[in-house]
Amino acid sequence: MTDHQIKDQAARDAAASVADYEHGWSSDIETDFAPKGLTEDTVRFISGKKNEPEWMLDWRLKAFRMWQTMEAPDWAKLNVPPIDYQDAYYYAAPKPKKTLASLDEVDPEILKVYQKLGIPIEEQKVLAGVEGARRVAVDAVFDSVSVATTFRAELEKAGVIFRPISEAIKEYPELVKKWLGKIVPMHDNYFATLNCAVFSDGTFVYIPEGVRCPMELSTYFRINAENTGQFERTLIIADKGSYVSYLEGCTAPMRDENQLHAAVVELVALDDAEIKYSTVQNWYPGNAEGLGGIYNFVTKRALCQGARSKVSWTQVETGSAITWKYPSCVLNGENSVGEFYSVAVTNNFQQADTGTKMIHNGKGSRSTIVSKGISAGHSNNTYRGLVRVAPQAEGVRNFTQCDSLLLGSVSGAHTVPYIEVRNPSAQIEHEATTSKISDDQLFYAMQRGLAQEEAVALIVNGFAKEVLQQLPMEFAVEAQKLLGISLEGSVG
Amino acid sequence: MLQINNLHATVADKPILKGLSLQINAGEIHAIMGPNGAGKSTLTYTLGGRPGYEVTDGSVSFDGQDLLALAPHERAAAGLFLGFQYPVEIPGVSNVQFLREALNSQRKVRGEEPLSGGEFLKIARAQADAMGMDMEMLKRPVNVGFSGGEKKRNEMVQMGILDPVLAILDETDSGLDIDALRVVGDGINRIMRKPDKAVLLITHYQRLLDYVKPDFVHVLAGGRIVRTGGPELALELEEDGYKEMAA
Numbered sequence: 117m118t119d120h121q122i123k124d125q126a127a128r129d130a131a132a133s134v135a136d137y138e139h140g141w142s143s144d145i146e147t148d149f150a151p152k153g154l155t156e157d158t159v160r161f162i163s164g165k166k167n168e169p170e171w172m173l174d175w176r177l178k179a180f181r182m183w184q185t186m187e188a189p190d191w192a193k194l195n196v197p198p199i200d201y202q203d204a205y206y207y208a209a210p211k212p213k214k215t216l217a218s219l220d221e222v223d224p225e226i227l228k229v230y231q232k233l234g235i236p237i238e239e240q241k242v243l244a245g246v247e248g249a250r251r252v253a254v255d256a257v258f259d260s261v262s263v264a265t266t267f268r269a270e271l272e273k274a275g276v277i278f279r280p281i282s283e284a285i286k287e288y289p290e291l292v293k294k295w296l297g298k299i300v301p302m303h304d305n306y307f308a309t310l311n312c313a314v315f316s317d318g319t320f321v322y323i324p325e326g327v328r329c330p331m332e333l334s335t336y337f338r339i340n341a342e343n344t345g346q347f348e349r350t351l352i353i354a355d356k357g358s359y360v361s362y363l364e365g366c367t368a369p370m371r372d373e374n375q376l377h378a379a380v381v382e383l384v385a386l387d388d389a390e391i392k393y394s395t396v397q398n399w400y401p402g403n404a405e406g407l408g409g410i411y412n413f414v415t416k417r418a419l420c421q422g423a424r425s426k427v428s429w430t431q432v433e434t435g436s437a438i439t440w441k442y443p444s445c446v447l448n449g450e451n452s453v454g455e456f457y458s459v460a461v462t463n464n465f466q467q468a469d470t471g472t473k474m475i476h477n478g479k480g481s482r483s484t485i486v487s488k489g490i491s492a493g494h495s496n497n498t499y500r501g502l503v504r505v506a507p508q509a510e511g512v513r514n515f516t517q518c519d520s521l522l523l524g525s526v527s528g529a530h531t532v533p534y535i536e537v538r539n540p541s542a543q544i545e546h547e548a549t550t551s552k553i554s555d556d557q558l559f560y561a562m563q564r565g566l567a568q569e570e571a572v573a574l575i576v577n578g579f580a581k582e583v584l585q586q587l588p589m590e591f592a593v594e595a596q597k598l599l600g601i602s603l604e605g606s607v608g
Numbered sequence: 609m610l611q612i613n614n615l616h617a618t619v620a621d622k623p624i625l626k627g628l629s630l631q632i633n634a635g636e637i638h639a640i641m642g643p644n645g646a647g648k649s650t651l652t653y654t655l656g657g658r659p660g661y662e663v664t665d666g667s668v669s670f671d672g673q674d675l676l677a678l679a680p681h682e683r684a685a686a687g688l689f690l691g692f693q694y695p696v697e698i699p700g701v702s703n704v705q706f707l708r709e710a711l712n713s714q715r716k717v718r719g720e721e722p723l724s725g726g727e728f729l730k731i732a733r734a735q736a737d738a739m740g741m742d743m744e745m746l747k748r749p750v751n752v753g754f755s756g757g758e759k760k761r762n763e764m765v766q767m768g769i770l771d772p773v774l775a776i777l778d779e780t781d782s783g784l785d786i787d788a789l790r791v792v793g794d795g796i797n798r799i800m801r802k803p804d805k806a807v808l809l810i811t812h813y814q815r816l817l818d819y820v821k822p823d824f825v826h827v828l829a830g831g832r833i834v835r836t837g838g839p840e841l842a843l844e845l846e847e848d849g850y851k852e853m854a855a
Contacts, residue, residue: 556694564770578698579700
């Protein structure tokens with residue numbers, strides 16, 4: 117049996133045993149699984165499992181009732197198979213993964229990718245879930261097991277709060293209440309509403325006034341990455357004059373049996389604050405025939421509330437069968453700045469509809485959009501972006517650049533810009549190009565000594581360079597390799 | 609070093625090379641001249657292994673190896689360098705990165721250790737200096753925004769860095785003014801005129817041969833070598849044209 121089947125079977129067994137009770141089940145029954153399907157009881161169960169306060173449960177229930185009246189959006193250029201929301205599990209306690217005795221037990225395909233990425237052996241063990249590896253990896257990377265604790269202490273000294281959101285709800289209810297659902301409203305869209313009702317856990321970050329977060333939260337996060345599940349919820353608050361760089365994701369291929377992912381990420385930057393949010397997404401894209409793979413419906417939005425605040429989104433999207441994702445900035449603050457740098461790669465039968473929204477409400481607000489789409493195989497890759505300038509927003513500037521690169525003759529690239537300007541002082545620039553990797557380029561590179569796949573990787577990385585150089589250094593290197601690996605076998 | 613026997617090749621099912629034979633020994637410089645459409649570029653690409661150039665008959669041996677059995681990058685690693693008539697632009701990839709990866713890939717195929725960034729830059733700087741090219745240009749994306757002359761000069765810098773055994777230079781002289789022609793000619797002599805190396809120059813005109821003196825001149829017409837001689841043959845062609853030969 118595959119991992120998938122094992123887990124599925126375990127879930128069925130658990131659900132079946134629970135279902136033996138005459139009235140189904142209730143939240144006080146000791147079980148690790150919520151039974152299949154989505155009802156108010158599922159929501160109560162999740163909230164109960166997290167020992168959430170009453171207000172949080174009410175909030176979830178309100179979202180659930182709202183969601184029941186909504187319909188899935190169909191405006192994206194995506195072919196989404198019907199999703200049966202009642203034929204899925206919404207809560208399973210984070211169970212330790214099946215531990216492996218050594219790397220020999222890992223799927224050789226996955227090992228190959230680790231090697232190509234140049235991930236150190238000890239880190240490979242952590243990623244693959246080899247027994248006892250975590251401790252070793254922390255040692256190998258950071259010298260001592262206590263480093264994680266040291267990090268935590270250092271963050272606390274700076275006043276930075278960095279917690280699972282389930283803890284923050286209990287420990288910092290006022291902060292959470294003030295901003296949760298304020299950037300992405302509960303009714304925002306079908307998937308965001310669903311997330312409100314059933315989110316399992318996620319991350320909460322608060323950077324106090326004037327504090328520059330002493331480390332990239334990526335370093336810390338990566339080592340300590342827990343399986344946060346399919347409905348992740350992130351809230352990052354940067355108080356006045358603060359700065360934080362946050363990185364989510366991993367270049368190593370991530371497999372997850374949950375087909376539907378619907379995360380919500382909310383960022384808020386107050387006066388003079390800056391948030392840099394980088395994502396590398398490499399969820400399982402399905403096989404070469406287009407079977408399987410994650411559906412990734414994510415809502416990410418930043419509120420640049422304060423004057424001169426700045427939020428910068430950088431994303432490298434290579435995974436998932438379906439990607440529906442538009443990290444956006446609502447630029448309320450005067451002279452606030454929004455940036456979006458994106459590389460989206462689709463191969464085989466992957467579909468991506470991704471882009472951004474820059475909503476200019478503040479005077480003198482500026483935004484930059486650089487999107488690089490790469491399509492190979494039978495895939496479809498769409499950039500969809502909105503630049504909106506409100507009537508009161510004087511002196512707004514936007515620069516958008518959308519470049520598409522095609523490999524092969526049956527892949528698709530599409531660019532759908534929406535521009536709504538209600539103030540005549542705005543300066544909006546939009547540039548778009550579509551090109552193919554030419555046979556001339558490939559042969560030239562191969563004649564100089566590069567194997568075909570190396571040549572493709574080099575050319576693609578050149579194409580995506582402006583975005584890759586926005587990533588934190590150590591991830592930029594891995595992301596470069598990842599682009600090459602994602603496109604293997606796509607030429608010739 | 610290079611032994612071409614009765615080579616037949618087609619492009620899109622159209623026969624272009626029709627029984628071409630040619631032998632090049634180490635230490636020799638050969639020139640191939642010929643009218644448009646004679647098959648000069650086809651010969652270059654076929655030897656380089658470009659997809660779409662199909663060998664239908666004949667054999668090519670390079671230093672004892674069956675050249676036609678190798679993939680393009682393996683031919684490069686074996687020591688074959690093509691100077692392109694139209695060098696290709698690769699946006700976003702610097703010359704330094706491009707050449708370092710190319711050189712290290714070649715070294716990997718040959719079972720040699722990769723060069724570190726420092727070691728590579730030392731070689732690159734020496735070759736750029738020798739061609740009178742600013743290092744800043746080597747840091748720019750491959751051939752992007754280069755003039756015609758700069759692209760050809762860059763080909764010579766690449767050749768110097770990759771240090772091949774056999775260079776096939778396809779109309780390297782086209783689009784060069786007289787000063788650039790001298791610089792490129794000097795580069796070919798400096799890098800390739802050695803007892804263990806050889807050059808095949810493919811050209812329309814005599815003028816490059818004033819700088820790079822060939823040991824043999826061949827006339828390619830109708831997909832075959834129709835005449836072979838010494839340097840004087842090039843002068844003769846310059847005066848009389850190819851008419852007689854093509855007939």
